[in-house]
Amino acid sequence: MIIIVFVRAVADALKVIYKSVVLSKLYASPAWWSFATSADKQRVEAFLGRGVRLNLYSAVDPQYVSQRVEDTDDELFCAVLMNSHHVLQATSHLT
Numbered sequence: 001m002i003i004i005v006f007v008r009a010v011a012d013a014l015k016v017i018y019k020s021v022v023l024s025k026l027y028a029s030p031a032w033w034s035f036a037t038s039a040d041k042q043r044v045e046a047f048l049g050r051g052v053r054l055n056l057y058s059a060v061d062p063q064y065v066s067q068r069v070e071d072t073d074d075e076l077f078c079a080v081l082m083n084s085h086h087v088l089q090a091t092s093h094l095t
Contacts, residue, residue, distance in 0.1 A: 011055070014056060015055075015056050015057075018051055018056040018057060019057070022047075022048075022051065022057075023057070023068075026065060026068050026069070026072070027072065029065065029068065029069045029072060030069055030072055030073040030076065033065075033066075033069045041065065041066070044065045045065050045066070048065055
């Protein structure tokens with residue numbers, strides 16, 4: 001019983017590490033994603049797919065990098081629109 005609890009704790013810790021190290025690198029992906037070649041994008045998506053297969057990244061989360069890039073870009077855009085004190089707010093003509 002103790003071994004099972006230990007294995008689950010290690011598995012949970014690996015998931016946290018994977019998300020904090022690997023997925024945090026995708027935070028700046030909107031900045032470089034358009035400059036990456038299709039081969040580069042496929043390698044990044046394949047790496048993320050291996051994380052899903054190893055159960056380090058759940059299928060509930062956006063599985064593909066391109067979806068994460070779009071989501072991150074949308075979140076940044078919404079943050080600019082919703083924050084009246086944001087530096088880029090003065091250049092926004094959408095509000």
